[in-house]
Amino acid sequence: MEQISDFVKRCRKELHITQPELAVRAGVGLRFLRELEQGKQSLRMDKVNQVLSYFGTKCGVDSSEPHAQDIRKYRLSSLDEPKEYMLEEIMHQVCESAIESSYRAQEVLRKKLEEVKNTK
Numbered sequence: 589m590e591q592i593s594d595f596v597k598r599c600r601k602e603l604h605i606t607q608p609e610l611a612v613r614a615g616v617g618l619r620f621l622r623e624l625e626q627g628k629q630s631l632r633m634d635k636v637n638q639v640l641s642y643f644g645t646k647c648g649v650d651s652s653e654p655h656a657q658d659i660r661k662y663r664l665s666s667l668d669e670p671k672e673y674m675l676e677e678i679m680h681q682v683c684e685s686a687i688e689s690s691y692r693a694q695e696v697l698r699k700k701l702e703e704v705k706n707t708k
């Protein structure tokens with residue numbers, strides 16, 4: 589049985605795109621994508637499904653189903669004080685979001701520049 593990591597890597601290579609390109613196109617961080625392709629055991633399913641949806645597939649519970657629960661809101665709520673490793677993870681996610689926003693902005697600028705060049 590093919591692992592998700594092997595599936596993602598194989599599909600990416602079939603499309604002849606790099607990890608940074610796929611990360612931008614799927615809307616995830618490059619670090620996350622690398623960990624996914626390396627078979628890291630503990631990854632967020634919503635982000636895994638973001639990558640899989642780029643290839644037209646998904647796994648796990650469909651979050652659009654009415655009975656599905658968004659468990660992310662429970663991440664810190666049961667703790668009086670976040671642990672250090674949680675704070676590091678939160679910081680990592682904030683940085684990853686900033687990088688993703690930067691990549692998206694660059695993509696928009698690139699497209700606009702192409703449009704301007706093509707209208708001349």
